Amino acid sequence: MVGDMSMLNGKPGTAAPAPGLIWAETGFAREHRNGDERREGGPAQMRIRIAVAASLFLLVVGISVPGETETVGRSKISTPGLEIWRIVEPEVRGRVKAYDEIQFKGGERVEIRAGGCVQTGGKGLTWKRYVDPQGPNSDRLYHGLIRLPGMDGLRRIREVIGTPQEIPRDRSGRLELGYEDDDYSDNGYWGKDDGTGGQCRGVENAWVEIVIIRQK
Numbered sequence: 001m002v003g004d005m006s007m008l009n010g011k012p013g014t015a016a017p018a019p020g021l022i023w024a025e026t027g028f029a030r031e032h033r034n035g036d037e038r039r040e041g042g043p044a045q046m047r048i049r050i051a052v053a054a055s056l057f058l059l060v061v062g063i064s065v066p067g068e069t070e071t072v073g074r075s076k077i078s079t080p081g082l083e084i085w086r087i088v089e090p091e092v093r094g095r096v097k098a099y100d101e102i103q104f105k106g107g108e109r110v111e112i113r114a115g116g117c118v119q120t121g122g123k124g125l126t127w128k129r130y131v132d133p134q135g136p137n138s139d140r141l142y143h144g145l146i147r148l149p150g151m152d153g154l155r156r157i158r159e160v161i162g163t164p165q166e167i168p169r170d171r172s173g174r175l176e177l178g179y180e181d182d183d184y185s186d187n188g189y190w191g192k193d194d195g196t197g198g199q200c201r202g203v204e205n206a207w208v209e210i211v212i213i214r215q216k
């Protein structure tokens with residue numbers, strides 16, 4: 001799919017917009033409406049946002065798409081110096097899953113965004129927010145997890161959202177995403193409901209975006 005301009009033919013409101021446009025629309029929309037995301041105003045943050053805005057602008061107007069790839073549940077936009085991954089419906093049926101195609105090198109800066117809801121299983125309304133779950137046992141369960149090279153172990157995604165992460169210079173490796181639960185067998189994205197206490201009413205299925213500033 002690299003450089004395939006046919007991917008850009010979809011228009012908002014048509015039955016099957018191009019995947020890249022879905023991304024652009026949802027990415028911008030989330031900047032303004034998703035309470036899971038915290039924003040900071042530092043120079044690094046600004047640099048990332050400018051880079052992302054520039055790449056999405058090029059994508060939307062169709063001037064140039066340096067590289068776009070898509071596999072089931074994952075898509076990537078890459079430009080020189082920048083790579084953006086979107087993972088739709090991250091795995092929640094196990095403690096941890098490695099994403100081998102998403103690789104980091106020492107010195108790279110990474111921004112993480114995430115949101116949406118997950119089926120956690122059980123009786124009644126059982127969907128919960130992926131980043132900031134609420135309801136019984138949500139103090140110890142139901143959080144989406146992440147591990148980047150250099151992290152001692154899995155961390156809750158909510159702890160790293162909005163704070164640019166830097167990969168230690170002597171480390172490299174792949175992305176790992178995980179999930180907290182005491183029964184993984186009934187998890188997934190089936191049987192959508194409004195969630196415990198209505199926390200998932202009108203909320204999409206879980207997603208994670210990884211923005212990587214490549215070292216020159």
Ligand SMILES: [Ca+2]
Pocket residue numbers: 120121122181182183184185186187
């Ligand atoms: Ca469960």
